[in-house]
Amino acid sequence: MYSSLAVVGVVAIAVFTPTPPTPTESQSGLSDAQTEFLSRIEAxxxxxxxAPNSLAFNDLLDLRDNQLAELSSVKRWSGTILGIQRMQGKGAVSIDIGGVTVLAGVHLSLGLDTLIPPSQSDVYNELLSLQRGDDVIFSGRFLVHSGSLVEMSYTGSGAISAPEFLFEFSELSRRPTPENSEN
Known part of the structure; x- marks a missing residue:
């Protein structure tokens, strides 16, 4: 029961796409840290x-999330906006980074909130101009609780096949398009 309450705060964001889109050509040129992160997810x-049973499977998830905590600080990663909305008077966003979702949301049972308040004006104002499908560059940090990244999926199979991690954004901007970067 508590695990289902933990994700209530981000249900609406997760509904934007039932399965993450495949990486697009615009996601090429990822940073070394982002590539390492995605490689660890794939491994x-x-x-x-x-995994021979549920116990082994869950231990694998715990180990993965503990090891990913080493990469919790993010600088200029690339992704594609999956959805943007308002929650609790703040901005909520989910971004696909290559089959993995990072999101600003709420984990109720842990009391964690990474929603973007209007007082965080640069990031909040950028959210006002973005829409689903926009390619973005962002910085910030994954939330770590008890030594592990905070993964938000409802089920273990979701946590392994299409993981969603709680993220605190410090910078967010539209990724320059080739025609805009020449100017």
């Missing part, structure tokens, strides 16, 4: 296939 996905 855990491959290991999960051979």
């Amino acid at each position: 855990a996905q491959e290991s999960a296939i051979t």
Whole structure:
């Protein structure tokens, strides 16, 4: 029961897309740290296939999230906006970074809130101009609780196949398009 309450704060964001889109050409040129992060996710996905039981599977998820905590600080990663909305008077956003979602949201049972308040004017104002499908560059940090990244999926299979991590944004901007970067 408590695990389902934990994700109530981000249900609406998760509904924007049932499955993450595949990486697009605009997501090429990822930073080394982002590539490492996604490689670790992929390695855990491959290991999960051979997990002999639920206990081993959940231990694998815990190990993955503990190891990913080493990469919790993010500088200029790339992604695609999945959805933007208002929650509790603040901005909520979800971004696909290559089959993995980072999101500003609320984890109720842990009391964690990464929603973007209007007082965080640069990031909040940028959210006002973005829409689903926009390519963005962002910085910030993944939230870490008890040594692990905070993963928001309802189920273990969701946590492995399409993980969603709670994220605190410090910078967010539209990714320059080739025609705009020449000017």
